[in-house]
Amino acid sequence: MKKFFGVAIGSIFIYFVLTICRMNLVALNNLFTNNMMKIVLIASFTFVLGFMVCLNIKLERKGLYYREHGYLPKRYLMQSVFWLGIVVNYKTGPLHQVYFQGNLLSNLFDIAFYYSLICLIIFGLYLFVKIINRQIEKKFKKQKSSRKPYFYSDNPVINNRDDKLHREKFVNHVISNLNKINGENLTIGFYGKWGTGKTSIFKMIKEKIEHANNKDEYLIFEFKPWYFGKDDHEIIVEFLEQLLNEIRKSNGFDSEIEKNIIKYSNALSSVSLRLPGITINFKETHSLIEEIFGGKSQSIKDIKEVIEKSLKKSNKKIIVFIDDIDRLNKEEIQTIFRLVRLICDFPNITYIVALDEEIVASALAELHGKDENVDAKKLGRDYLEKFIQIPLYIPETDVYSMNKMLWDGVREILEENNLLEESEFLNLEFSSTERLIDLQELEFTPRNINRYLNTVKFMVPLLKSETNIDDLLYLLLIKIGSPGLYETIKVSSKVLLRIDLKDNKLKTEIEEKYPDYKLIIRRIFPDFWTESEDEKNYVIDRENRICSQNHFKRYFMYDVPESEKKLSVFVKNLEMRDINSLSIEFERLLSLYSAEKVFSIIEYNIEKMDIAEYKNVIKIMQIALSKERENNLTYYTNEYIRIISIQSVYLGTHKDNPIISNSIDIWLINRVYKILDGYLEGKQISTIHLIEKTNVSSFISVLENRIKEYCLSKTLEDIFEKYSIEEGAQFILLWDNIEEIGRKREVIRKWIKNEDNFKLVLELIMRSQTQGEKFNRALKQYKKVVKLIDIEVLNYYLNDFKKAGKEAPLYYNKFLNLHEMVIKELNDKISDEEKRALENKCELNYGRGIKGDIEILKEYGDNKIKKKIQEHETREAEFNKNIYPEIARQEMIEEGIKEEFDF
Numbered sequence: 031m032k033k034f035f036g037v038a039i040g041s042i043f044i045y046f047v048l049t050i051c052r053m054n055l056v057a058l059n060n061l062f063t064n065n066m067m068k069i070v071l072i073a074s075f076t077f078v079l080g081f082m083v084c085l086n087i088k089l090e091r092k093g094l095y096y097r098e099h100g101y102l103p104k105r106y107l108m109q110s111v112f113w114l115g116i117v118v119n120y121k122t123g124p125l126h127q128v129y130f131q132g133n134l135l136s137n138l139f140d141i142a143f144y145y146s147l148i149c150l151i152i153f154g155l156y157l158f159v160k161i162i163n164r165q166i167e168k169k170f171k172k173q174k175s176s177r178k179p180y181f182y183s184d185n186p187v188i189n190n191r192d193d194k195l196h197r198e199k200f201v202n203h204v205i206s207n208l209n210k211i212n213g214e215n216l217t218i219g220f221y222g223k224w225g226t227g228k229t230s231i232f233k234m235i236k237e238k239i240e241h242a243n244n245k246d247e248y249l250i251f252e253f254k255p256w257y258f259g260k261d262d263h264e265i266i267v268e269f270l271e272q273l274l275n276e277i278r279k280s281n282g283f284d285s286e287i288e289k290n291i292i293k294y295s296n297a298l299s300s301v302s303l304r305l306p307g308i309t310i311n312f313k314e315t316h317s318l319i320e321e322i323f324g325g326k327s328q329s330i331k332d333i334k335e336v337i338e339k340s341l342k343k344s345n346k347k348i349i350v351f352i353d354d355i356d357r358l359n360k361e362e363i364q365t366i367f368r369l370v371r372l373i374c375d376f377p378n379i380t381y382i383v384a385l386d387e388e389i390v391a392s393a394l395a396e397l398h399g400k401d402e403n404v405d406a407k408k409l410g411r412d413y414l415e416k417f418i419q420i421p422l423y424i425p426e427t428d429v430y431s432m433n434k435m436l437w438d439g440v441r442e443i444l445e446e447n448n449l450l451e452e453s454e455f456l457n458l459e460f461s462s463t464e465r466l467i468d469l470q471e472l473e474f475t476p477r478n479i480n481r482y483l484n485t486v487k488f489m490v491p492l493l494k495s496e497t498n499i500d501d502l503l504y505l506l507l508i509k510i511g512s513p514g515l516y517e518t519i520k521v522s523s524k525v526l527l528r529i530d531l532k533d534n535k536l537k538t539e540i541e542e543k544y545p546d547y548k549l550i551i552r553r554i555f556p557d558f559w560t561e562s563e564d565e566k567n568y569v570i571d572r573e574n575r576i577c578s579q580n581h582f583k584r585y586f587m588y589d590v591p592e593s594e595k596k597l598s599v600f601v602k603n604l605e606m607r608d609i610n611s612l613s614i615e616f617e618r619l620l621s622l623y624s625a626e627k628v629f630s631i632i633e634y635n636i637e638k639m640d641i642a643e644y645k646n647v648i649k650i651m652q653i654a655l656s657k658e659r660e661n662n663l664t665y666y667t668n669e670y671i672r673i674i675s676i677q678s679v680y681l682g683t684h685k686d687n688p689i690i691s692n693s694i695d696i697w698l699i700n701r702v703y704k705i706l707d708g709y710l711e712g713k714q715i716s717t718i719h720l721i722e723k724t725n726v727s728s729f730i731s732v733l734e735n736r737i738k739e740y741c742l743s744k745t746l747e748d749i750f751e752k753y754s755i756e757e758g759a760q761f762i763l764l765w766d767n768i769e770e771i772g773r774k775r776e777v778i779r780k781w782i783k784n785e786d787n788f789k790l791v792l793e794l795i796m797r798s799q800t801q802g803e804k805f806n807r808a809l810k811q812y813k814k815v816v817k818l819i820d821i822e823v824l825n826y827y828l829n830d831f832k833k834a835g836k837e838a839p840l841y842y843n844k845f846l847n848l849h850e851m852v853i854k855e856l857n858d859k860i861s862d863e864e865k866r867a868l869e870n871k872c873e874l875n876y877g878r879g880i881k882g883d884i885e886i887l888k889e890y891g892d893n894k895i896k897k898k899i900q901e902h903e904t905r906e907a908e909f910n911k912n913i914y915p916e917i918a919r920q921e922m923i924e925e926g927i928k929e930e931f932d933f
Contacts, residue, residue, distance in 0.1 A: 037110055037111055037114070040108075040111030040115070041110075041111050041114035041115040041118065042115070043111075043115070044111060044112055044114075044115025044116065044119070045118055045119045047115075048115065048116065048119040049119060052119075058135060059133060059135060062134060062135070068134055071134070071138070072134075072138075075138055075141075079141075079145060082109070086109075109149065110150070110153065112146065113146040113147075113149050113150050113153075114146075114150070116142050116143055116146040117146050117147055117150060120139065120143040197227065197230070197231055197234070197425065198234070200231065200424075200425050201231060201234045201235055201238060202238075204218075204231075204235055204422065205235055205238060205239060207420075208235075208239075208347070208349065208380065211347060211380060213342060213377050213378055214377065215375045215376060215377055215379055215380070216380045216381070216420060217371065217380075217381045217383060217417060217418055217419050218380065218381065218382045218383070218418070218419070218420040218421075218422060219382075219383050219385060219414075219418035219420065219421045219422060220232070220382060220383065220384040220385070220422055220424060221385065221386075221387045221421060221422065221423045221424065222384070222386070222423065222424030223386055223475065224356065224386060224475070224477070226424050226475050226476070226477075227424060227475075227476055227477075228353070228384035228424055229351075229353050230476075231424065232252070232351040232353070232382060232384070235250075235349075235382075236250045236351075246281075246282070246346075247345070247346060247347060248346065248347050248348075248349060249276055249280050249346050249347070249349070250348075250349045250351070251272065251276045251349075251350060251351075252350075252351045252353060253269055253272055253350055253351070253352050253353075254352075254353055254354055255268075255269070255352065255354070255355060255358060255362065255365075255366055256354050256355075256357040256358055256362075265362060265365050265366065265369070266365065266369055266373060266374075267295055267298070269369060269374065270291055270294065270295040270298075270374070271295065273291065273348075273350075273374075274288060274291045274292065274295075276348075277291070282344055282345055282346045283340065283341075283344050283346065284340040284343055284344070286336075286340060287337060287340040287341070290333055290336045290337050290340065291337060293328065293333050294330070294333045294334060294337060297328075297329075297330045297333055298330065298373070337376060338376055338377055341376050341377050341378045341379070342377050342378065344378060346378070347378055347380065348376075348378055348379040348380070349379075349380050349382065350379060350380070350381050350382070351382045351384070352366060352370070352381060352382070352383045352384065353384045354384070355383065355384070355390065356385060356386045356389045356390070360392075360393040363389075363390055363393035363394070364393060364394065364396075366383070367394065367417045370383065370417070371416075371417050383418065387411075387414065388407075390410075390414060391407060391410030391411045391413070391414050392406070392407070392410055393410070394410045394413040394414055394417075395407070395409045395410030395413065429469060429470050432469050432474065432476065432479060433459075433469060435476065435479050436459075436467075436469065436479050436482070436483070437456060437460070439479070439483035439486075440455060440456060440483070440486065440503065441456060443483070443486050443487050443490055444456075444490075444499070447490050447491060447494055449490070449494060449499050452499060453499045453500055453503070455499070455500045455503045455504075458500075466504070466549045466550050466553055467507065467550070468546065471546045472507075472511045472512075472546050472547075473511075474511060478510055478511065481510050482506065482507060482510040482511075485506050485509065485510060486503060486506055489502065489506060490502065493584070493585070496574065496581075496584045496634075497574050497576070497581065497584055497585055498574045498575045498576065501554045501574075501575055501576040501577075501585070502576075502585065504550050504553060504554050505519070505554065505576060505585055507550070508547060508550065511547075512544055512547060514543075514544075515540070515543075515544045515547055518536070518539070520586055522536055523579075523582045523583070525558075526555045526558050526577070526582075527555070527557070527558075527577065527578075527579050527582060528557045528558065537558070537559070554575075554576050554577060555576070555577050556577060557577060558577075579717075579720060583630075583634075583717075583718060584634065596622075596623075597619060597623070597627070597628060597631040597632075598631070600612075600615055600616070600619060600631075601631065601632065601635045603615075604639065604642075604643040604646045604647065605640065605642045605643050605646065609646060609649050609650065609653075612646060612650055613649075613650050613653045613654070616650050616654065617654070620666070625665075625666055625669065629666075629669050629673060630718070632647060632673060633673065633676065633716065633718050633719065634718055636676060636677065636680055636719065637680075637719070639680070641681065641684060641686075644677050644680055644681045644684075645681065645686060645687070645688055647673065647677050648674050648677050648678065648681075648687065648688045648689060649688050651670040651671075651673050651674045651677075652670075652674070652688060652689070652698070654666070654670055655667065655670045655671070655698065658670075659697075671698065671701045671702060671705065672705060672715065672716075674689060674698070674702060675702045675705045675706055675715065676715060676716055676719070676721065678702065678729055678733075679706070679721055679725050679726055679729045680725075681729075682728060682729060682732075683728065683729070683732050687732075689702065690732070690733060690736040693748075694736070694737070694740050694749075696749065696750075696753055696757060696758070696760075696761040697753060697757050699733070699737065699761065699764070700757065700760045700761055700764060702733070703730070703733060703764055706729065706730055706733075707730065709721070709723070709726055710723055710726060710727065710730075734768045737764065737765055737768065738765070738768065738769050738773070741765055741769070741777050742773070742777055745781065746781040746782075746783075746787050746790060746791065749761075750790065750794070755793060755794065755797055756797065758790075758794045758797075759794050759795075759797035759798040760798070762794045762795060762798045763798040763799075766798065766814070766818070771817065774817075774818055775817075775818060775819075775820060778791060778818050778819055779820060779823065782819070782823060782827075785827055785830070785839075788823070788827040789839070789841050791818075791819065792815065792819070792841055792845065793841070795811075795814050795815050795818055795819070796811050796814070796815060796844075796848070798814065799811045799814045806855050806859070806879075806880060806883070808848055808851035808852050808854075808855055809852050809855045809856070809880065809883055809887075810883065811848060812848055812849065812852045812887075812891075812895075813883045813886050813887055813891075815845075815848075816886070816887065816890040816891050816892070817886050817890055821890060821891070821892055824845075824892075828842055828845060849892075849894075849895075852895065853894070853895070853898055856895075856898050856899065856902060857898075857902075859876065859880065859902075860876055860902040860905060860906070863875060863876055863878065863906075864905075864909065867909065867914065871918065871921055872914070873909075873910045873914050874906050874909040874910055874914070875906075876902050876905075876906040884899060887899060
């Protein structure tokens with residue numbers, strides 16, 4: 031009410047001043063008849079108006095005043111005196127010309143009226159919004175206070191009831207010493223590492239003082255310089271502003287102290303407004319005004335002495351807690367200590383500075399400059415001793431209290447997720463003989479414990495169905511306590527899971543750099559410390575364990591939670607939605623997230639899928655493959671085929687597998703078969719799942735039977751029409767390797783219905799054998815042809831053109847050349863073997879290396895080939911009967927062995 035009364039009195043005063051001016055308007059107009067005086071009047075009016083607008087904008091942006099002074103900041107109250115006086119006088123005073131129709135003074139009065147009216151409207155809206163927000167804030171605080179927080183807050187303890195670490199005795203001791211301070215200026219240091227509870231202790235001190243009804247004896251506030259660390263001087267100005275605000279809100283101080291603190295702040299730092307093309311320096315402007323009007327300028331020392339006298343008169347002790355200076359850079363840390371010991375070392379003020387001794391000492395050491403001959407750490411500590419008069423080390427937290435915090439938090443989280451009976455974590459940690467976690471050795475602080483519990487609280491619901499809960503709890507402890515070790519684990523699965531037995535560097539690194547975590551590593555990776563493969567602990571239950579190759583990566587799947595959430599929804603919808611919408615959604619996910627992530631999520635969920643979901647995944651991959659092939663792209667081709675192969679194995683012998691039901695895509699079958707056959711030979715198919723080879727063999731049998739059945743039931747056009755010769759030849763090779771020879775000849779006989787069929791089959795068979803040996807390639811190709819195509823069919827189509835008097839087709843010449851090359855290779859073979867036998871003085875072996883091929887040619891080849899083979903075999907027999915014995919006899923003679931050689 032006092033404020034409103036003051037505004038009313040001030041407005042009435044302004045009203046009467048303006049009324050007197052308007053009654054003497056003629057005399058005032060005579061003062062401004064000169065053009066120069068008019069210019070001075072307009073310039074002065076414009077400057078004052080612009081100055082007030084810019085000042086309000088700058089102060090409003092800082093937000094300090096209206097945030098800390100309730101509904102009516104003092105600067106607004108002072109201006110509202112002028113606004114109200116001008117508006118009321120404009121509407122009620124003597125008659126005058128309005129709407130800019132009068133002389134210069136009348137027009138300026140119009141401008142002042144509209145400016146004041148707009149300011150009053152804005153101020154009214156501001157008050158209305160402030161009142162509404164204050165009511166909402168009260169309601170929210172009331173609701174918030176009645177709700178228990180879900181996560182473990184890292185905010186400092188604000189009352190002694192929440193003190194779980196039993197620091198009340200230390201707090202009481204600090205307060206008893208504060209009560210003994212008698213007007214002097216002191217700086218107390220709270221020394222402790224980050225997270226040791228320095229802020230909590232200050233909050234408890236403040237709460238305890240206020241609770242003991244000592245509020246009138248103390249003014250306590252907290253200053254956080256890292257909020258304002260734009261530059262060194264900004265920190266000092268902001269501190270003085272906050273000190274001023276706190277004094278304004280409190281009783282028991284000299285009324286002149288506010289004005290002197292403002293003077294002190296202005297003297298220490300220049301406040302400037304930067305407008306387009308102009309910079310207004312208010313410190314210089316203030317000095318100029320004082321000089322013009324004869325004001326006496328005070329020195330910084332004089333102003334400071336006045337403030338000190340005012341504070342000495344006060345009965346209130348000011349306690350300032352300066353927190354988080356460890357977060358400042360070195361220059362800003364130095365500024366803080368200049369502030370508390372040189373600039374603002376006022377009487378009746380006690381500074382409590384929370385700091386990490388090592389960090390701050392390092393910053394203060396640089397005040398001396400860099401000198402290699404000086405011990406920087408010692409120098410920094412010496413400086414710190416000069417600044418801090420009472421050093422107090424935060425008492426080390428009771429390990430039993432910290433253990434209780436940890437165990438109670440974990441128990442609560444396990445109970446929330448129905449995992450208490452499943453977990454052995456608490457049983458192990460309660461046992462003094464089996465305990466793996468030593469919070470002191472791991473250098474855990476209360477803040478670390480809260481961070482750990484919050485991480486567990488967030489991750490357990492996400493991963494509880496994917497992981498072993500105890501392994502997850504220990505892994506997250508490593509993540510919080512030693513991020514470096516956590517990252518090492520993340521990228522070292524092959525070593526930790528004993529896949530790579532040659533790398534022993536990791537074991538040495540853990541023992542040297544992370545010895546306190548060795549027991550935990552032994553627990554979650556039991557095989558890592560064994561010396562040989564035979565010592566691996568196969569008895570341990572590896573269900574969802576991190577030490578299992580199948581589950582290791584699941585513990586690190588939460589790195590991209592948004593993608594995982596959407597991909598999980600996609601997996602859940604595999605059975606419920608139609609295949610077209612699923613395919614569109616799959617393409618969208620591939621465009622949004624990394625392909626590796628998308629395929630990994632699908633692969634991770636394979637074991638949870640049912641038959642319908644297996645089939646839908648295969649269909650989605652087939653659609654995606656089809657689109658890539660249509661556009662001649664190969665971005666994800668290999669991944670599509672790999673996923674189809676894995677899904678097919680899990681689908682097993684089910685007859686409705688999309689890749690083998692109805693029509694067969696031989697392009698896809700060729701690649702799926704190659705992947706699965708390679709897996710049986712030792713190649714990797716999945717880094718996530720260990721797929722049983724018996725299951726792979728079982729599906730391969732199903733696939734082979736389907737291929738045989740398909741070839742038997744379909745025409746040549748049905749199978750090969752849509753594919754290239756290369757793809758068809760690859761499929762023929764696959765079919766040739768799995769089907770028995772009689773059935774193959776029967777199927778091919780059925781396929782060949784005309785010359786075009788014959789030409790295609792001949793081309794496919796010959797092309798399928800292009801991967802033969804370097805030597806005897808023609809022999810291999812010809813053998814394959816006569817093995818699969820009846821010689822009668824060959825002769826029929828090869829000689830049919832002669833009967834019809836047609837020109838020899840290309841395939842005839844090609845096959846004729848092949849036939850001649852086979853004759854040549856057979857002749858070369860017998861010659862080479864004879865030469866070899868003579869050189870090595872051994873029997874001639876015509877079938878060496880091609881015995882199987884010779885047998886097939888003898889059974890299925892044409893008469894000319896058979897005759898040629900018969901000639902060579904006769905030649906072989908004659909050599910071994912007549913020539914070889916003579917060679918052997920001659921060799922024995924040359925060696926001096928005289929024994930009768932009887933034939």
